[in-house]
Amino acid sequence: MSSFIPGFNNTLDPKAQFYLELADQCAAILQGQRNLISNTANVSSLVYHGLHETPTRDGKPVNWVGFYLVDVKRPDVMALGPFQGKPACTEIAFGRGVCGTAASTAKSVVVKDVCDFPGHISCDPASKSEIVVPLKAPNGKVHGVLDIDASVTDAFDDFDRIGLEAIANLVAEASDF
Numbered sequence: 817m818s819s820f821i822p823g824f825n826n827t828l829d830p831k832a833q834f835y836l837e838l839a840d841q842c843a844a845i846l847q848g849q850r851n852l853i854s855n856t857a858n859v860s861s862l863v864y865h866g867l868h869e870t871p872t873r874d875g876k877p878v879n880w881v882g883f884y885l886v887d888v889k890r891p892d893v894m895a896l897g898p899f900q901g902k903p904a905c906t907e908i909a910f911g912r913g914v915c916g917t918a919a920s921t922a923k924s925v926v927v928k929d930v931c932d933f934p935g936h937i938s939c940d941p942a943s944k945s946e947i948v949v950p951l952k953a954p955n956g957k958v959h960g961v962l963d964i965d966a967s968v969t970d971a972f973d974d975f976d977r978i979g980l981e982a983i984a985n986l987v988a989e990a991s992d993f
């Protein structure tokens with residue numbers, strides 16, 4: 817294993833090991849490719865199937881994994897990028913919904929129950945909980961978000977946040993914006 821995730825490399829916790837393996841798979845698939853669409857497409861697939869097949873939690877019931885990417889012509893709007901799951905809303909403005917909140921604050925948002933998140937944008941009624949991490953270039957500029965929905969409440973915790981932030985950083989470092 818070669819990926820480094822703060823606080824994960826010196827623990828045998830299966831959830832940490834799961835994200836170290838997933839980060840390795842992402843790093844391998846990103847190698848030599850700088851195209852943002854290709855990279856976010858492949859990472860959406862790896863994360864979706866990885867979370868479904870994670871042995872640590874009998875498979876995590878995620879129903880949507882994907883990216884919203886800043887529209888270069890309208891820098892305060894994100895357009896739907898590559899994803900796995902049911903069709904979704906195509907545009908989210910900074911500050912709107914869970915995705916827009918993560919983008920405008922440049923901070924990850926973990927929602928235990930989407931019914932409790934004011935302004936949550938419901939694309940798939942099956943979604944019950946959600947995690948969104950910002951896609952930040954090495955200079956800190958937000959170029960989009962990685963958004964994951966689950967069909968049960970309270971599906972995501974700090975392991976997921978730290979692991980998914982590491983994966984979003986791998987995508988940002990490997991891609992041209």
Ligand code: SME
Nearest residue numbers: 904913914915936937939
């Ligand atoms: N629920 C998100 C919108 C995107 S769907 O989950 C794919 C939000 O509130 O921003």
